[in-house]
Amino acid sequence: MTQLVNEGNAMRADAQRNRARILAAADEVFAAKGAAASTEEVAAKAGVAIGTVFRHFPTKNDLLTALMKELVRELAAEVESLVRQGDPATSLFTFFAHLVERASSRKTVVDLLGVDIRVSEQLQLLREAVGILLDQAQAAGVVRSNVLLDEVMALLAATSQGALHSGWDADLRERTLAIIFTGLRSAQL
Amino acid sequence: MTQLVNEGNAMRADAQRNRARILAAADEVFAAKGAAASTEEVAAKAGVAIGTVFRHFPTKNDLLTALMKELVRELAAEVESLVRQGDPATSLFTFFAHLVERASSRKTVVDLLGVDIRVSEQLQLLREAVGILLDQAQAAGVVRSNVLLDEVMALLAATSQGALHSGWDADLRERTLAIIFTGLRSAQL
Amino acid sequence: MTQLVNEGNAMRADAQRNRARILAAADEVFAAKGAAASTEEVAAKAGVAIGTVFRHFPTKNDLLTALMKELVRELAAEVESLVRQGDPATSLFTFFAHLVERASSRKTVVDLLGVDIRVSEQLQLLREAVGILLDQAQAAGVVRSNVLLDEVMALLAATSQGALHSGWDADLRERTLAIIFTGLRSAQL
Amino acid sequence: MTQLVNEGNAMRADAQRNRARILAAADEVFAAKGAAASTEEVAAKAGVAIGTVFRHFPTKNDLLTALMKELVRELAAEVESLVRQGDPATSLFTFFAHLVERASSRKTVVDLLGVDIRVSEQLQLLREAVGILLDQAQAAGVVRSNVLLDEVMALLAATSQGALHSGWDADLRERTLAIIFTGLRSAQL
DNA sequence: GATGAATGAGTGTTCATTCAT
DNA sequence: GATGAATGAACACTCATTCAT
Numbered sequence: 001m002t003q004l005v006n007e008g009n010a011m012r013a014d015a016q017r018n019r020a021r022i023l024a025a026a027d028e029v030f031a032a033k034g035a036a037a038s039t040e041e042v043a044a045k046a047g048v049a050i051g052t053v054f055r056h057f058p059t060k061n062d063l064l065t066a067l068m069k070e071l072v073r074e075l076a077a078e079v080e081s082l083v084r085q086g087d088p089a090t091s092l093f094t095f096f097a098h099l100v101e102r103a104s105s106r107k108t109v110v111d112l113l114g115v116d117i118r119v120s121e122q123l124q125l126l127r128e129a130v131g132i133l134l135d136q137a138q139a140a141g142v143v144r145s146n147v148l149l150d151e152v153m154a155l156l157a158a159t160s161q162g163a164l165h166s167g168w169d170a171d172l173r174e175r176t177l178a179i180i181f182t183g184l185r186s187a188q189l
Numbered sequence: 190m191t192q193l194v195n196e197g198n199a200m201r202a203d204a205q206r207n208r209a210r211i212l213a214a215a216d217e218v219f220a221a222k223g224a225a226a227s228t229e230e231v232a233a234k235a236g237v238a239i240g241t242v243f244r245h246f247p248t249k250n251d252l253l254t255a256l257m258k259e260l261v262r263e264l265a266a267e268v269e270s271l272v273r274q275g276d277p278a279t280s281l282f283t284f285f286a287h288l289v290e291r292a293s294s295r296k297t298v299v300d301l302l303g304v305d306i307r308v309s310e311q312l313q314l315l316r317e318a319v320g321i322l323l324d325q326a327q328a329a330g331v332v333r334s335n336v337l338l339d340e341v342m343a344l345l346a347a348t349s350q351g352a353l354h355s356g357w358d359a360d361l362r363e364r365t366l367a368i369i370f371t372g373l374r375s376a377q378l
Numbered sequence: 379m380t381q382l383v384n385e386g387n388a389m390r391a392d393a394q395r396n397r398a399r400i401l402a403a404a405d406e407v408f409a410a411k412g413a414a415a416s417t418e419e420v421a422a423k424a425g426v427a428i429g430t431v432f433r434h435f436p437t438k439n440d441l442l443t444a445l446m447k448e449l450v451r452e453l454a455a456e457v458e459s460l461v462r463q464g465d466p467a468t469s470l471f472t473f474f475a476h477l478v479e480r481a482s483s484r485k486t487v488v489d490l491l492g493v494d495i496r497v498s499e500q501l502q503l504l505r506e507a508v509g510i511l512l513d514q515a516q517a518a519g520v521v522r523s524n525v526l527l528d529e530v531m532a533l534l535a536a537t538s539q540g541a542l543h544s545g546w547d548a549d550l551r552e553r554t555l556a557i558i559f560t561g562l563r564s565a566q567l
Numbered sequence: 568m569t570q571l572v573n574e575g576n577a578m579r580a581d582a583q584r585n586r587a588r589i590l591a592a593a594d595e596v597f598a599a600k601g602a603a604a605s606t607e608e609v610a611a612k613a614g615v616a617i618g619t620v621f622r623h624f625p626t627k628n629d630l631l632t633a634l635m636k637e638l639v640r641e642l643a644a645e646v647e648s649l650v651r652q653g654d655p656a657t658s659l660f661t662f663f664a665h666l667v668e669r670a671s672s673r674k675t676v677v678d679l680l681g682v683d684i685r686v687s688e689q690l691q692l693l694r695e696a697v698g699i700l701l702d703q704a705q706a707a708g709v710v711r712s713n714v715l716l717d718e719v720m721a722l723l724a725a726t727s728q729g730a731l732h733s734g735w736d737a738d739l740r741e742r743t744l745a746i747i748f749t750g751l752r753s754a755q756l
Numbered sequence: 757g758a759t760g761a762a763t764g765a766g767t768g769t770t771c772a773t774t775c776a777t
Numbered sequence: 778g779a780t781g782a783a784t785g786a787a788c789a790c791t792c793a794t795t796c797a798t
Binding site: 014015049051056 | 759761762763764
């Protein structure tokens with residue numbers, strides 16, 4: 001039985017609390033300033049000493065990766081819920097829009113896709129989840145059948161990055177996604 | 190009248206040559222390693238001393254900005270030539286594809302959008318140029334008339350970033366752009 | 379009556395066991411990596427928590443010192459046994475050779491002389507023991523009578539350190555000691 | 568033509584001065600506190616910023632190695648002068664005594680022989696020099712002919728380390744070396 | 757008494773920027 | 778103008794030591 005959520009088996013209460021605090025602080029800090037922000041700042045925002053951060057995440061990269069895992073986990077959970085209770089015809093678009101909206105204010109979401117972190121492994125999970133949404137949408141006939149998961153993931157990444165780096169507002173986001181969704185839906189010209 | 194960022198007006202011959210060399214080196218270095226690469230490395234590749242780099246570009250950011258300007262200028266020139274001699278119906282798509290292809294191998298193209306550089310100003314030029322291509326395409330009836338320049342620019346930026354950070358290969362690039370182009374062309378569902 | 383450095387008098391059974399484990403682990407770890415190895419590593423090898431190490435030895439230095447005491451005690455015991463049952467004419471040389479051989483594989487033996495530990499006090503015991511061997515050897519006429527204990531101790535320390543730091547093999551060790559032993563035996567020129 | 572002394576070909580005057588200052592400071596600091604002393608302290612004593620130290624010696628190890636080279640060079644020079652103008656029968660002993668005397672106050676001399684620095688290469692030079700002294704002494708009949716260079720080097724290292732770590736005073740040094748010299752001179756018992 | 761999480765000063769190293777040569 | 782040495786703040790990471798659990 002694979003567990004998606006597990007990272008604190010047998011940990012003292014205070015340690016768990018600190019781990020959570022650090023992750024939260026890291027999320028905020030890296031979301032605002034990107035992965036280049038200093039670990040020291042994360043510690044400060046979490047209200048712990050620098051050593052504590054490194055005890056929980058021996059490397060800055062480990063911290064970044066943990067953040068990433070957490071994010072992927074949340075996203076996967078969201079997909080799962082959409083699969084279970086959402087409208088198969090629109091779930092893909094709903095999720096797509098939501099992710100991009102989220103990315104527009106969180107540098108983390110985006111930075112993590114780049115750099116030297118071996119994301120692949122983590123992203124695999126998300127990829128599979130999105131694959132289900134795509135299947136559903138294609139089964140419902142609202143997405144062309146020759147669209148591959150690769151392109152959907154690529155568009156997802158691209159728009160997430162675009163939304164962040166270029167600071168799209170809600171309106172622009174909507175209009176831009178509309179074009180992409182149209183591209184996914186309609187018959188090739 | 191001294192200017193912080195000289196650009197070619199009234200400059201000793203060797204200074205001009207150095208400026209050009211530095212820009213070329215910076216392009217290479219930053220393209221390969223991203224904006225995080227050290228100025229020292231740029232100087233080395235340019236074959237000048239570090240002081241010379243800082244004399245021409247008082248700040249690393251100034252160097253990055255200059256690179257950006259140069260890039261925009263090239264792109265604008267390309268657009269202009271397309272406007273003059275290209276097929277109005279396909280020029281937008283041609284340019285779009287070309288930019289993204291270029292971005293996929295040049296970290297610069299993309300990173301520059303990220304830093305703290307106020308791109309807006311520089312991008313204005315490019316924006317106007319692309320505006321012309323869009324007008325042409327809409328006039329030719331191959332792009333829906335309710336598509337705004339904003340969305341086109343957003344898609345341009347997003348795919349450039351996506352192409353680089355996620356390392357799209359030629360095939361994925363083509364398939365992804367096909368979806369976007371379809372979205373631009375067809376009638377909204 | 380609480381004592382800073384407990385040594386076995388009135389101690390819970392498990393505490394005694396832990397103390398012994400820690401000393402054994404420390405011996406191994408420091409022998410292999412020198413005194414610069416981390417206390418944490420010692421704790422790990424001993425299978426106890428870091429706090430336990432510091433409860434038994436309030437300072438890293440205290441741990442090092444205890445190790446030293448232990449070593450001196452063992453050596454003194456060895457000397458005692460030689461005094462009781464060995465050949466008075468060769469015991470000094472036997473002990474000398476054995477100590478150096480041992481030093482060549484145990485960084486501890488040597489490093490401990492380096493730190494800031496005031497060895498003198500601990501070494502007194504060993505010194506007295508070696509003094510007996512020297513007396514015996516001089517009585518047997520195999521060591522010049524004007525050789526003082528000071529020099530013997532100095533040579534002992536020097537060769538121990540040399541053997542370790544320079545990594546003497548058995549052959550080199552033997553040949554080098556042969557020279558020293560000759561120096562101790564023969565008449566001054 | 569091999570050059571023993573070369574390290575500053577084409578260097579700005581101030582850079583040379585600083586390099587020398589740093590080496591001098593490093594010698595003092597490491598001599599007093601051992602190789603574990605901080606680079607920062609070296610910088611402070613040299614009166615330069617920390618960056619300057621690292622510009623000249625990109626790694627702490629590089630600094631240590633440079634110190635070592637310098638030391639070996641001096642020693643080799645001393646040997647060379649002894650070979651040229653000294654009494655072949657006593658030069659080896661003179662040099663031996665001098666090195667140990669020096670070591671007794673300089674942790675550097677000794678620390679450098681240990682740790683992870685690849686000394687071998689550097690020591691080769693010194694080894695060869697001492698080899699000449701040994702040959703001379705054996706030719707003069709004052710050192711047994713079956714004494715090998717290996718043992719002499721081993722004794723040299725051992726006594727240097729001993730002299731330092733155990734803090735021999737002049738008298739003890741003399742008496743201890745007397746025993747070793749006797750061992751080298753007389754016929755094996 | 758044992759545990760192991762938290763602390764925080766300290767270390768080696770990098771790099772944008774300044775300035776004497 | 779060009780050179781390249783000097784500066785020093787910043788950073789990731791380590792480790793002896795303390796203390797709440």
